[in-house]
Amino acid sequence: MDTLAVSVGQYSSAGCKPENQDFHGVTIPDDGRLALKGVVLAVADGISSSRVSRDAAEISVRAMMTEYYDTPEVWTVRTAAETVLKATNAWLHGQNASVGDVNLGRVCTLSALVLKGRQGHVLHVGDSRVSQLTGASLEPLTEDHRVVLSAQETYLGRAMGAEAGVAIDYRQIRLAVGDVFVLTTDGVHEHVTGRVVAEALRLPGLDAAAEAVAHAALENGSDDNLTVQIVRVEGLPPEGEALETEMARLPVPPLPKAGAVLDGFSILRPLHSTARSHVFLAEGPTGKVALKVPSLEMAQDAAYLRRFALEEWIARRVRSSHVVGAVPAIGRTALYVVTQWVEGVTLRQWMVDHPQPSLDAVRGIVAQIASGLRALHRREMIHQDLRPENVMIDADGTVTIIDLGSCYVAGVEEAAPGTLPHMPGTYQYTAPEYLSGDAGSVRSDQFALGVVAYEMLTGRLPYGAEAGRIASRRDAMRLTYRPARAADNAVPDWMDAALKRALSPDPILRYPALSEFVAELSRPGTAYRADRHVPLAERNPLRFWKGVAGLLAALCMVLISLLIQP
Structure with a gap:
């Protein structure tokens, strides 16, 4: 078995109570979402003091069952699930605004388990639980958010809908075939042991096992609602196996020549070639496109071909006028990538054509590149290969980032470690943390953008x-920044200070957001103003000249008094 496979059993009842305020659910996708989003189980428990708390339990669980799968595939589990749960919490809290006492409102606990790739992800609020069965021991993977006032009095310290914001516990665990996880509400786990669960698993079917565990809790004195979910891992994708796509399994086409037709795309002329790929200008049903094919030398490298196919997959999931978009191919018979054609010149050629650009021109280009990078970063992507050759400028001055072949996508890497490259290939623009063996981040793209801006202004590298x-x-820490300001350019000190910060060898010292870097290329930043003594003539010209006038007047009076002395 080469994919994630699970068996699930579940049971829920009101127990001794007149109404069941618990809610639970499971989603096992049967399409590509299984690899990129995983299997989701969730259980929620409404608080007993509220007659509408079951609404909160149902809404919270259904959000994980549906809205989680609507989040971008490129997001990590944690980002996607927390985004959904925090939005759900805000809605529940808003509904409780008309209730004088939150204990009478839509409030519930929530525990969720997402199984994706070879990892499990636990998200938790309240006192429902996710546990792992080890032998005859039931080991909790969550910590109850219950505050104990006395032996008889406790209350929930954290719950969905209780406050405007919610802190969600998160834990990641490694999976193995045969692992058994149990999700329960407090009416169950406070009255059963791991031995009870282990005994129940001897029954035929996990649904029967879940029901047996709930009945055991009832027999042991539970006076609450009873909900049990049991999931057993039956299969996992191979260790280190990259994410497969149908496109990656297509054959590598022979190198096309001008005039050839590939699946309806007419090859016009070659654009550029490397040892790994060839890019052509082609004419398709919707107009001109850039068509990229792997080199024949790479045809036997399965890992490279998977990464190659993901370039178009990534382009389809980013929406920005400053990032190249994908063009659909109908009836694809071979492995190639089709993206929009940007009519214009590379930033490298623009720099040759404009050896001494104005500050405004540089700022405008940097701002557009930053906008494209932010579109990637919002999808938890890092471009990793930003350089002048991978930036196009059209006749209207619109800037577009191209070549997404080195993009790191957190959600894909989480599903299939090793699928995507972690190391860019152009050292001059590569952030030092990559070269020193540390992990890259969005601030690594900021470093590359800083290099590009510096080079546009100075014609050299920092x-x-x-x-x-x-x-x-x-x-990395020994790197010595070479000031951008020089006699042959108009770079002001404060702009040089912004470049220096973006180009810091230590990513922690760079700007926390690209927008701050872009802003401080247009005006002196607060750090620059704080570190610099500004002369009075610059801070308050009127006061300065009044002072000069007063001093001159006093000097004149002294001179006059000297002249009239006998």
Whole structure:
């Protein structure tokens, strides 16, 4: 078995109570969402003091069952689930605004387990539980958010809908075939042991096992609602196996020539080639496109072909006028990537054509690149290969980031570790943390953007050849920034300070957001103003000149008094 496979059993009843305020659910996708979003189980428990708390339980669970799958496939489980749950909590809290006492409102606990790839992800609020059965021991993977006032009095310290914001516990665990996880409400786990669960698993079918566990809790004195979910991992994708796509399994086409037709795309002319791929200008049903095919030398490299296919997959999931978009191919018979054709010049050629650009021109280009990068970052993507050759500028001055082949996508990496590259290939624009063996981040793209901005302004690189010699953090910290301001350019001190911060060898010292970097390329930043003594003539010209006038007047009086002395 080469995919994630699970068996699930579940049972819920009101127990001794007149109404069941618990709610539970499970979603096992049968399409591509299984690999990229995983299996979701969730259980919620409405508080007993509220007659409408079951509404909260149902709404919270259904949000995980449906809205979680509507979040971008490129997001990690944690980002997607927390986004959904926080939005759900805000809605529930809003509904409770008309209730004088929140204990009478839509409030519930929630525990969810997402199984994706070879990892399990636990999200938790309140005192329902996710546990793992180890032998005859039921080991909790969550911590109850219950505050104990006395032996007889306790209350929930955290719950869905109780407050405007909610803190969601998160835990990630590694999966193995045969793992058994149990989700329960407090009416169950406070009255059963792991031995009870282990005994129940001997019954035929997990539904029967879940019902047996609930009945055992009832027999042991539970006076609450009873809900049990049991999931057993039956199969996992192979260790280190990259994410497969149908497109990656298509054959690599022979290198096309001008005039050839590939699945309805007429090849017009080659654009550029490398040892790994060839890019052509082609004419398709919707107009001109850029068509990229793998080189024949890479045809036997299955890992490369999977990454190659993901480039178009990534392009289809980003919406920005400053990031190249994908073009659909109908009746695809071979492996190639089709993206929109940007009529214009590369930023490299623009720099050759404009060796001394105005500050405004540079700021405009940097702002557009930053907008494209932010569109990627919002999808938890890192471009990783930003350089002048991968930026196009059309006749209207619109800037577009192209070539998404080196993109790191957190959600894909989470589903299939090793699928995507972690290391860019152009050292001059590569953030030092990559070269020193540390993980990249969105601030790594900021470093590359800083290099691009610096080069546009100065015609040189901020660290010269030193950047390519980094092999450790110590090497990175030894980098010496070369000021951008010089006699042959108009770069002001404050703009140089912004570049220096974006180009810091330590990612922690860079800007927390690209928008701040872009803003401080247009005006002096607060850090620059704080570190710099500004002369009075610059801070308050009127006061300065009044002072000068007063001093001159006093000097004149002294001179006059000297002249009239006998």
